[in-house]
Amino acid sequence: MKSVGIDAVEIWTGNLKLDLPGTFAEQMGDDPAKYTKGLGLNASSFPDSYEDIVTMGANAAHRLMERKGLEPDDIGRIDVATESAFDNSKPVSTYVAGCLEQVFEGDFHHANKGERKFACIAGTQSLDDAYNWIRAGRNRGRAALVIATDTALYARGDAGEATQGAGAVAMLISEDPDLVELSTEQGFGSADETDFLKPNQQFPSVDGKRSVQVYLARMREALVDYQREAGTITVDDFRYAPFHTPFPGMVRKAALLAYRHITRDTEIEDELAEDIGRQPREEAFDDEEAFHDAIREYMDALKGTDRYQEWYANTIEPTLTISREVGNWYTGSVHVARASALKHAAENDIDMAGEALLVGSYGSGAQAEIHTEVVQENWHEEIEALNVDDQLEARYDINWEDYEEIHDAHNHEMDVDIEPLTTPEGEFVFDGWGRMGERKYRFVD
Numbered sequence: 001m002k003s004v005g006i007d008a009v010e011i012w013t014g015n016l017k018l019d020l021p022g023t024f025a026e027q028m029g030d031d032p033a034k035y036t037k038g039l040g041l042n043a044s045s046f047p048d049s050y051e052d053i054v055t056m057g058a059n060a061a062h063r064l065m066e067r068k069g070l071e072p073d074d075i076g077r078i079d080v081a082t083e084s085a086f087d088n089s090k091p092v093s094t095y096v097a098g099c100l101e102q103v104f105e106g107d108f109h110h111a112n113k114g115e116r117k118f119a120c121i122a123g124t125q126s127l128d129d130a131y132n133w134i135r136a137g138r139n140r141g142r143a144a145l146v147i148a149t150d151t152a153l154y155a156r157g158d159a160g161e162a163t164q165g166a167g168a169v170a171m172l173i174s175e176d177p178d179l180v181e182l183s184t185e186q187g188f189g190s191a192d193e194t195d196f197l198k199p200n201q202q203f204p205s206v207d208g209k210r211s212v213q214v215y216l217a218r219m220r221e222a223l224v225d226y227q228r229e230a231g232t233i234t235v236d237d238f239r240y241a242p243f244h245t246p247f248p249g250m251v252r253k254a255a256l257l258a259y260r261h262i263t264r265d266t267e268i269e270d271e272l273a274e275d276i277g278r279q280p281r282e283e284a285f286d287d288e289e290a291f292h293d294a295i296r297e298y299m300d301a302l303k304g305t306d307r308y309q310e311w312y313a314n315t316i317e318p319t320l321t322i323s324r325e326v327g328n329w330y331t332g333s334v335h336v337a338r339a340s341a342l343k344h345a346a347e348n349d350i351d352m353a354g355e356a357l358l359v360g361s362y363g364s365g366a367q368a369e370i371h372t373e374v375v376q377e378n379w380h381e382e383i384e385a386l387n388v389d390d391q392l393e394a395r396y397d398i399n400w401e402d403y404e405e406i407h408d409a410h411n412h413e414m415d416v417d418i419e420p421l422t423t424p425e426g427e428f429v430f431d432g433w434g435r436m437g438e439r440k441y442r443f444v445d
């Protein structure tokens with residue numbers, strides 16, 4: 001069977017940074033610890049006035065194609081996953097291809113282009129589409145370009161404002177990949193939910209607290225479905241578990257739930273039972289409330305055990321490092337978590353070749369997907385090539401007035417023209433409007 005997966009990845013952050021425990025918390029009158037400890041965030045990435053989902057996606061793809069020495073003819077498919085699209089007909093991938101054709105010889109006229117929408121899970125769905133296309137033998141030896149790009153902005157005053165972010169992840173999907181091979185097995189948890197949606201509006205309508213519960217419920221269903229397909233898994237089967245990270249505090253909750261679920265009826269549960277008792281079983285309770293209270297009590301105790309904390313520190317914490325500095329990138333978020341984990345491994349001389357990852361993707365509305373990945377021999381070279389630390393370091397730290405202006409400048413309902421805060425260099429920029437209301441772009445050397 002063909003080995004198919006992610007051959008290379010590139011990350012492109014918005015060029016601005018909002019300090020959450022500093023600038024944002026102070027303005028909101030909040031304790032900075034709500035951000036650093038509660039949500040687990042230090043900063044959000046923001047797009048400067050000349051950036052948007054196209055520039056960030058094209059910039060990530062440009063870096064990726066240059067680094068891998070690719071020409072447009074090597075790409076048979078371009079899929080953009082986004083929940084920040086500005087056009088209900090013309091897909092963002094056409095704009096991205098137009099940008100790339102400005103800097104590469106040749107064109108993408110024979111590449112199949114599309115746009116995927118299912119909130120944040122669309123990035124993973126695009127990976128799946130590319131995987132299926134290659135496995136079906138329809139790729140004519142070519143690779144697929146998958147770009148997850150979002151400006152995750154909330155309405156001013158919404159609780160979600162604390163979790164904003166902007167950036168893109170470009171991934172090359174190919175046969176015999178250099179980075180990770182994707183599993184054929186998948187598990188899904190999917191239901192018609194109204195926790196987070198944008199009915200023809202730019203900023204989401206969000207029921208924040210409910211969205212957290214829906215994330216957990218769908219992720220649990222996906223895990224059960226995955227195990228039905230792939231068989232029993234243990235918590236030690238995976239070196240890292242990158243999950244969709246709207247904010248690291250969300251993953252803290254999801255990891256605890258996953259650990260409880262996976263260790264049930266295992267030796268680990270038996271060993272932990274000496275300290276914290278066995279997991280409550282529903283059949284042992286007469287009423288649901290008492291059962292839920294017992295579960296909460298067990299989870300609190302589990303969270304405090306050395307065994308869980310060690311697993312969390314090794315398997316989950318390294319996936320959150322980049323997210324803490326950039327906030328939510330919606331479709332790109334789980335792919336940032338994977339990169340973050342592999343970066344941690346490279347920096348700590350952990351040999352990852354042959355190791356497995358448990359990948360949990362999620363999109364509001366709502367659907368979760370669990371699959372696994374096996375890290376490939378050349379992973380180290382691919383991860384070493386990332387310059388994400390330099391990009392994060394180079395961001396311009398905005399003050400509160402800048403933040404208010406830049407939020408307005410990106411608000412589609414407002415007509416605000418502001419001077420950029422940074423100077424673009426070697427990147428695509430938004431260059432005004434065309435005669436049919438289309439966006440125009442140019443490359444700045």
Ligand code: CAA
Binds near residue numbers: 033
């Ligand atoms: N010190 C330490 N911790 C503190 C603190 C302090 N001083 N103050 C608050 N906290 C903790 C809180 O206890 C809470 O942690 P727990 O949930 O573990 O108790 C955390 O900080 C956040 O505090 P609040 O719940 O009071 O924060 P909030 O009400 O302002 O909003 C939110 C939180 C609902 C998640 C909001 O940010 C939101 O609506 N976000 C957007 C929706 C979202 O991201 N949902 C996630 C699931 S949906 C999804 O994943 C799709 C997607 O990408 C959007």
